[in-house]
Amino acid sequence: MDIVxxxxxxxxxEAIKKYAETKISKxxxxxxxxxxxxxxxxMERIQHKESGVASIKLVAKNITINAQEESPDIYAAIDLLTDKVEAQIKKHKEKTREKFQDSEPIDIFAExxxxxxxxxxxxYEIKQMDLNEAINKLNKKNENFIIFKNKESSKNSVLFAKNNGEYAMIEINS
Incomplete structure (x- = not known):
């Protein structure tokens, strides 16, 4: 993690910088x-008093946290800031945990x-017919295919309708 x-x-x-880096790294x-x-x-003047203000922009993989705290002492402001950020992270994790606990488990292998x-x-009765007869019979039947004995080749064949409206035929070698 880069801390700026x-x-x-x-x-x-250097003492304030090290203190802030140590607290934020935790x-x-x-x-x-x-x-x-x-x-x-x-250091800013807030309500006619000098106050130490600590603010942070924390960028993580799935979340960005912005927080700001003030205190008369800059060290105390850093402490308050880290406490606030930790609370935001815990709240975010709890919301994420609840979100996944409420959802139904998905069984990706069930299908x-x-x-x-x-x-x-x-x-199934295999009748002898030529290709044109098989196409006509396939169009009349409410099926996706027809098995027949091809008159021309004397082989058992499977004729089926393709999605694009054309036909395909498989000749079975016995």
Whole structure:
């Protein structure tokens, strides 16, 4: 995780920077996929008093968190900020957990595992006819295919209608 600390209207000291980086890096135990944390530390006049203001923009894989806290002491503002961010992360995780607990489990193999119904026809009569007769009979029947003995080749054949309106024939070698 990249942590960028920026100072605004505040003397940049290594101690404050290290403190902020240490506190923010502890957030990683709650959210492991953090990409970047940009922390802005400043001193501002709020209600006629000098206050330390700590704000953060935390960018993770699936979430961006923005937070700001103020306190008379900049260290206390950093502490309040990290507590606030941790609470937001916990709230986000709880919402995500509830979302997935409420949903029904999806069985992706159920469709593949179920055996389709197969109708077994044991008394199918194979008649001898030419290709034109087979096409005419297929058009009259409410079936997708017809099995016949081809008069020209004397082979058992399967004729079926394709999706584009054409026909295909398979000759079976015995």
């Amino acid at each position: 600390v920026t100072f605004k209207h505040l003397e940049p000291t 957030i990683e135990k709650y959210l492991s996929n953090i990409i970047e944390a940009h922390v802005i530390l400043s 593949e595992m179920s055996t389709p119904y197969v109708e077994i026809i044991s008394n």
